[in-house]
Amino acid sequence: MPAIRKLLASLAAAVVVTTGFTALTTGTPAQAVVPAEAAVPSTIPFTITNNSGRGEQVYIYNLxxxxxSGRQGWADAGGTFHAWPGGGNPPTPAPDASIAGPAQGQSMTIRLPKFSGRVYFSYGQKLDFRLATGGLVQPAVQNPSDPNSNILFNWSEYTLNDSGLWINSTQVDMFSAPYAVGVKxxxxxxxxxxxxxxxxxxxxFNSLRSQPGGWAGLIRTRSDGTVLRALAPxxxxxxxxxxxxxxxDYIDRVWAKYANSPLTVTPFTNQPNVKYVGRVSGNVMNFTNTSGAVVTSFQKxxxxxxxxxxxxxxxxNDQVRGPISRTLCAGFNRSTLLTNPNQPDASAADFYKDSVTNHYARKIHEQMVDGKAYAFAFDDVGAHESLVHDxxxxxxxxxxDPFS
Structure with missing residues (x-):
């Protein structure tokens, strides 16, 4: 699966996280390409605080x-970059890039360099990273034979560049060990x-277990009873x-509705006159511009x-199909396409009201203090994503954060 690219309102391109052939598929925070108001230093302090309540050794990775330079690699605790050596087929073990993290109740500070990547953390065991000929092979939690499948871990995504820092908490691939991110x-x-x-x-997890329709099958538990994660749907x-x-059922109802009425997509909040109208014909939804010309089409x-x-x-990452698609994606996941023919619907009060919806995303948002999460790739439509920037x-x- 190609890496998912997420677009903010600025339509800036996301920088793709290094991946190998079994890598997870998620994007890094998108960045606005704007002049920096102040010189961003080559590294900034990154303080990690362990309030998990767990006693295992924590390991940190900055990849x-x-x-x-565009080179792939890792950064040590001081923020110094180290390029990955060449990989192999089958993939070869990567150098140990782990940093011993803080004990329960303690904090430590490392340095973030100008990177686009991930900060991983694991409990009780180091992660197993490999290098293929195309780059780093990151953990693939959906694969039970992945060497990291029985390790409790999670990651944050960030980009630090001359325009600032973008850092998020993500559940695009899984919901696992809880954490929060911030910027001063x-x-x-x-x-x-x-x-x-x-x-x-x-x-x-309790809510997911009780959700009818097979949603409890997303939960992965270790043989010792430890709940490791819930897979993204x-x-x-x-x-x-x-x-x-x-x-x-929801897809069929959407297709039936827009065979008889138009779906209007206004993908840019700062360009309200840019509109596209979708109509279903057979197995295809065709979108036309204000001149009536078909600009893109989607199979059911x-x-x-x-x-x-x-x-x-x-x-x-274009100006037409991509913005329409991300709007449709958000509407399907949040089940707003039947209740609002004008998309995107940016009001969280309208989300997840249909019985057929992305219950994984619904339940994550319900449990967040600020209601924000990256529970699917385009959860940033309408600014509902868990992202901070300065x-x-x-x-x-x-x-x-605590598990209990």
Missing amino acids: GTELS LPNGTTKTTGHLKPGGYNGF GHGVASGALPAGVMN PDADSIFGCYKLLDAP GDPREAFLTL
């Missing part, structure tokens, strides 16, 4: 692409996102953990295309 502004205040409500971690469909037809999607925002809902970051944070 990604060095923006100045020049005036000393902080912006943060990703914290669960009290009891939110167990609340999410796209991975659940691909692995057989979630029925492939789980969205069919399946659940995998909807959950992954790819395949039949592919979203290239153009002049002084320090960034990652907090390992």
Whole structure:
């Protein structure tokens, strides 16, 4: 699966995380290409606080692409970049890039360089990274034979460049070990996102277990009883953990509705006069511009295309198909396409009201303190994503939150 690219309102291109042939498929925070108001230093402090309540050793990894050179590699605790050596086929073990993390109740500070990548953290065991001829092979949690499948871990995605820092908490691939991210502004205040409500971690899993329709199949548990993660529904469909037809009823109703009435998409908040109108003809939804010319068409999607925002809902980084597709993807996942013929619907009060919806995403958002999450690839449509940004970051944070 190609890496998913996410677009913010600025339509800036996301920088793709280094991947190998079994890598997870998610995007990094998109960045606005604007002049920096202040010189962003080559590294900034990154403070990791362990409030998890767990006693295992924590391991930290800072992996990604060095923006100045385009090389893939890792950064050590001081922020120094190390390029990956060449890989092989089959993939060869990567150098140990782990940093010993803080114990429960303690904090430590490392340095983030100008990178686009991921900060991984694992509990009790180091992650197993390999190098293929095409680059780093990252953990693929949907694959039970992946060497990391029985390790409790998670990651944040970030980009630090001359225009500032973008850092998120992500559940695009899985919901697992809880954490939050933040950034300190020049005036000393902080912006943060990703914290669960009290009891939110167990609340999410308990709610998913009780959801009819096979959604409990997304949960992965270790043989010792440790709950490791819930797979995102796209991975659940691909692995057989979630029925492939789980969205069919909603898809059929959407297709029937717009065979008889128009669906209007206004994809850019800053360009309200740019509109596209969709109408269904047979198995195809055709979109026309204001002149009536067909600009793009979509085959009737399946659940995998909807959950992954790819395949039949592919979203290239262009000015027409990509913006329409991301709007459709958000509407299908949030089940707003039947209730509002004018998309995107940006009001969270309208989301997930249909009985057929992305219940995984619904339940994650319900448990977030600020209601924000990256529960699917284009959860940033309408600014509902768990992302913080500042153009002049002084320090960034990652907090390992309690499980109970």
